[in-house]
Amino acid sequence: MTMTAAHMTAAHAAADAAMGAECAMPGAGLSPALTVDGLCKRFGANAALAKAALDGVGFSVPQGALTVILGPAGAGKTTTLRMVAGLDTPDAGTVALAGRDAAGLEPRERDIAMIFDNLALYPDKTGFQNIANPLVIRRMAKDEIETRVAEVAATLQITHVLHRLPKTMSGGERQRVALGRALVRTPALFLLDEPLSSLDAKLRIELRAELKRLQRERGCTFLMATPDFNEAMAIGDTVVLLRQGRVVQVDAPQRLYDAPVDREAALFVGSPQINLLEAAYVPGEGDGHMVAAGTRLAAPAHLAKAFGGGAQRFELGIRPENLRVTEPASGLASGLASGLASGSITGELTDIEALGLKSVLTVTNPAARLRVLVDSAEVRTLRLGQQVGLEAVNTPRMLAFDPDGGRSLLHG
Amino acid sequence: MTTPKLELVSLCKEYDGGDVVAVDGIDLTVAPGETIALLGPSGCGKSTTLNMIVGLEDPSSGDIRIDGQSVVGVPAGRRNVGLVFQDYAVFTSMTVRGNLAFGLEVRKTPRAAIDRAVAEVAELLGMSDRLDARARDLGGSELQRVAIGRTLVTRPSILLLDEPLSNLETAARLAMRQELRRLQHEIGLTIIYVTHDQVEALSLADRIAVMHAGRILQAERTQVICEQPGHVLVAGFLGSPPMNLVRGSLRGTGHGEAEGGGGMCFRAPGFVLPMPETAGQGLPEGTYTLGIRAETLRLTRVGDAGVTGRVALVEPRGADSVLSVVVGSEVLKVVTPATEAPCEGQEVGLCVPAEALCLFDGDTNRRTAFCPRERA
Numbered sequence A: 001m002t003m004t005a006a007h008m009t010a011a012h013a014a015a016d017a018a019m020g021a022e023c024a025m026p027g028a029g030l031s032p033a034l035t036v037d038g039l040c041k042r043f044g045a046n047a048a049l050a051k052a053a054l055d056g057v058g059f060s061v062p063q064g065a066l067t068v069i070l071g072p073a074g075a076g077k078t079t080t081l082r083m084v085a086g087l088d089t090p091d092a093g094t095v096a097l098a099g100r101d102a103a104g105l106e107p108r109e110r111d112i113a114m115i116f117d118n119l120a121l122y123p124d125k126t127g128f129q130n131i132a133n134p135l136v137i138r139r140m141a142k143d144e145i146e147t148r149v150a151e152v153a154a155t156l157q158i159t160h161v162l163h164r165l166p167k168t169m170s171g172g173e174r175q176r177v178a179l180g181r182a183l184v185r186t187p188a189l190f191l192l193d194e195p196l197s198s199l200d201a202k203l204r205i206e207l208r209a210e211l212k213r214l215q216r217e218r219g220c221t222f223l224m225a226t227p228d229f230n231e232a233m234a235i236g237d238t239v240v241l242l243r244q245g246r247v248v249q250v251d252a253p254q255r256l257y258d259a260p261v262d263r264e265a266a267l268f269v270g271s272p273q274i275n276l277l278e279a280a281y282v283p284g285e286g287d288g289h290m291v292a293a294g295t296r297l298a299a300p301a302h303l304a305k306a307f308g309g310g311a312q313r314f315e316l317g318i319r320p321e322n323l324r325v326t327e328p329a330s331g332l333a334s335g336l337a338s339g340l341a342s343g344s345i346t347g348e349l350t351d352i353e354a355l356g357l358k359s360v361l362t363v364t365n366p367a368a369r370l371r372v373l374v375d376s377a378e379v380r381t382l383r384l385g386q387q388v389g390l391e392a393v394n395t396p397r398m399l400a401f402d403p404d405g406g407r408s409l410l411h412g
Numbered sequence B: 001m002t003t004p005k006l007e008l009v010s011l012c013k014e015y016d017g018g019d020v021v022a023v024d025g026i027d028l029t030v031a032p033g034e035t036i037a038l039l040g041p042s043g044c045g046k047s048t049t050l051n052m053i054v055g056l057e058d059p060s061s062g063d064i065r066i067d068g069q070s071v072v073g074v075p076a077g078r079r080n081v082g083l084v085f086q087d088y089a090v091f092t093s094m095t096v097r098g099n100l101a102f103g104l105e106v107r108k109t110p111r112a113a114i115d116r117a118v119a120e121v122a123e124l125l126g127m128s129d130r131l132d133a134r135a136r137d138l139g140g141s142e143l144q145r146v147a148i149g150r151t152l153v154t155r156p157s158i159l160l161l162d163e164p165l166s167n168l169e170t171a172a173r174l175a176m177r178q179e180l181r182r183l184q185h186e187i188g189l190t191i192i193y194v195t196h197d198q199v200e201a202l203s204l205a206d207r208i209a210v211m212h213a214g215r216i217l218q219a220e221r222t223q224v225i226c227e228q229p230g231h232v233l234v235a236g237f238l239g240s241p242p243m244n245l246v247r248g249s250l251r252g253t254g255h256g257e258a259e260g261g262g263g264m265c266f267r268a269p270g271f272v273l274p275m276p277e278t279a280g281q282g283l284p285e286g287t288y289t290l291g292i293r294a295e296t297l298r299l300t301r302v303g304d305a306g307v308t309g310r311v312a313l314v315e316p317r318g319a320d321s322v323l324s325v326v327v328g329s330e331v332l333k334v335v336t337p338a339t340e341a342p343c344e345g346q347e348v349g350l351c352v353p354a355e356a357l358c359l360f361d362g363d364t365n366r367r368t369a370f371c372p373r374e375r376a
Helices: A005-020 A077-085 A127-137 A142-155 A171-183 A201-218 A229-235 A253-258 A263-268 A301-307 A334-338 B046-054 B096-105 B111-124 B140-152 B170-187 B198-204 B222-227 B232-237
Strands: A034-042 A052-061 A066-070 A092-097 A112-115 A189-193 A222-226 A238-243 A246-251 A275-282 A289-292 A295-298 A312-318 A323-325 A345-355 A358-365 A368-375 A387-392 A399-401 B006-015 B020-030 B035-039 B061-066 B081-084 B158-162 B190-195 B207-212 B215-221 B244-252 B264-268 B271-274 B286-292 B298-300 B307-316 B320-327 B330-337 B347-351 B357-361
Touching: A034 A077, A052 A077, A052 A092, A052 A246, A066 A077, A066 A229, A077 A112, A077 A189, A077 A222, A112 A171, A127 A142, A127 A171, A142 A171, A142 A201, A171 A201, A201 A229, A201 B198, A201 B307, A222 A229, A229 A253, A229 B307, A238 A253, A238 A263, A246 A253, A246 A263, A253 B307, A263 A275, A263 A312, A263 A399, A275 A301, A275 A368, A295 A345, A301 A399, A323 A368, A345 A368, A345 B170, A345 B198, A358 A387, B006 B046, B020 B046, B020 B215, B035 B046, B035 B198, B046 B081, B046 B158, B046 B190, B081 B140, B096 B111, B096 B140, B111 B140, B111 B170, B140 B158, B140 B170, B170 B198, B190 B198, B198 B222, B207 B222, B207 B232, B215 B222, B215 B232, B232 B244, B232 B286, B232 B357, B244 B330, B264 B286, B271 B307, B320 B347
Parallel strands: A066 A222, A066 A238, A112 A189, A189 A222, B035 B190, B035 B207, B081 B158, B158 B190
Antiparallel strands: A034 A052, A034 A092, A238 A246, A275 A289, A275 A312, A289 A295, A312 A399, A323 A387, A345 A358, A345 A387, A358 A368, B006 B020, B006 B061, B207 B215, B244 B264, B244 B286, B264 B271, B286 B357, B298 B347, B307 B320, B307 B347, B320 B330
């Protein structure tokens, strides 16, 4: 066999070539399909007392791109979509569709398809008739309808239910037929509100890739809301992170993960969750050092630079994949006994969560509790309750946050 | 040998006079203290199986034995099994204490014994200081803990959990998984856990039974089933992303026999891969499904590898990205570190390490004895 691990160096060379390359963003250079600016909305009879659902939301959605609104329940995702669709009126702010102010436009005048998690089907129509309905109403030619329905059905893996009535379909199949009915149209903008949330885990992962493929191939514009960061990262060209009615960050998925604007964003994006440790930076020789988790660690250059040479208290962020188990320490760790360990964080292994090929370890010491992502093969020699040593790797990816406000200290 | 806690023997459930077969002959033995996950997509028969164990549905044929005794025909309330649904079904008008005590009160257990049992369970669930809180004021994960506690207080001999975490938000779900693992260690319950989410199965179960169309395809220790899936459908269900599965044919290349069983080549439309030498006996020519783990594929320069494709999709996950690479008429998933992810549309070469491969029989879909030998 000619293809073996001997090609690792070649792989790295290829990767290096790819790494610097900025991938082209869809829709760059075109005027945005949608721009919202300063959107505010309060609900409740007494508007002055009611909590703001939206508090100055602004972002734009490039043509032909897939933009995701990511946020926990109650962040204002659905409210934002409803205002774009014209189903709700903002208290303040504007919605512009393809550069035109949409104020005063009825929902049906906006050339938008909105897809909710739960859509009702016509119970007396087959899967095919349900999906074809919007096209039949628009008097499209019969053979074109058939082509379109077949394409959408293949994407959503529901070709087998096209001739069946909804009552003989599973919940997931009905959901996909409803999705198909919206996707069969070609409006200027699709709004999708958690379209996959009621599906099985495996199907959800398959369909989100298919949705993105469909969107790419047709060059249509998607704005999708989801509380699931995995989904947002996998599918989005751009992610708009929404929290308590405010836009927190607008970035490419990888940037959102690598450079979250604050500690909450860092916690929300990534599983297992990022480790946040109380830390102190001490300037000194070279880049100085820092003390975290009861351990003295070398400070990476980018942190030293951000602190500008002054001693500082901060919150250190280390993603679980950027910790490595070193030689399992035997007995009582010497570092803990003598006060401050150096270089290697030691602690007790208090939980092992197997996740197939990967496992998540929890390592606890008096100063911290750390999650570590490792290959499951490494876990076999470890036992709950034993002492282990941890080493930080990929230190240029360490994050630092203001211990009070939680803002990233690495931005601006 | 100890008596199994639970045995399912040729268990079947048919509806509509046999037109619909929900459970199609399941055999499963569960040891005391074991946690086993029934894993499969919706409609695979896992919830029906659970309902038969609890006694909410009667089997069409087959037997269910708990502690060696058949329970078919025994009413649901007398089987000493506790069931927790995804909808917590906690009484929101009552306090945590009231909810926990409920199951014992309807059994007319003496007050002192109820108080003792409630205190114990509350302690176990870390809710001792929440006993007087109203259930309606609790968050999702607390509600689910109450639901589990309400079942535990009756000391079931088997705990059945039906998608218990699917209504929780991500953070609460992670915390609850950790909580359940702690409970397993501390009380050594026998748990049957039904889920469509492999992460839950992997993180909680000693063994996983993967179900499909009313049958168990494979029931095996968690780590083993991940590393050595015994059936194409198991391989296609487990892993994120699941193993790449390419259907094609294995043919001799006409040379290389001298090297010891090598000289075979796997072909699918637009996809040719010389097979590594095998440690065991060579396989006969024929139709197979080739399994390649997404995590073991490596990107190389085009031309450096025998397999070349185009990146159709890049799905970032944070630490790494999942690529969909179109090779011939196949789409191969490749996991690559985030810093090395190529752009969509880029041509890439793929290096396929020998140890990553497995072969499934083209007819039975079962894993073959093919075992690639690692190169020195």
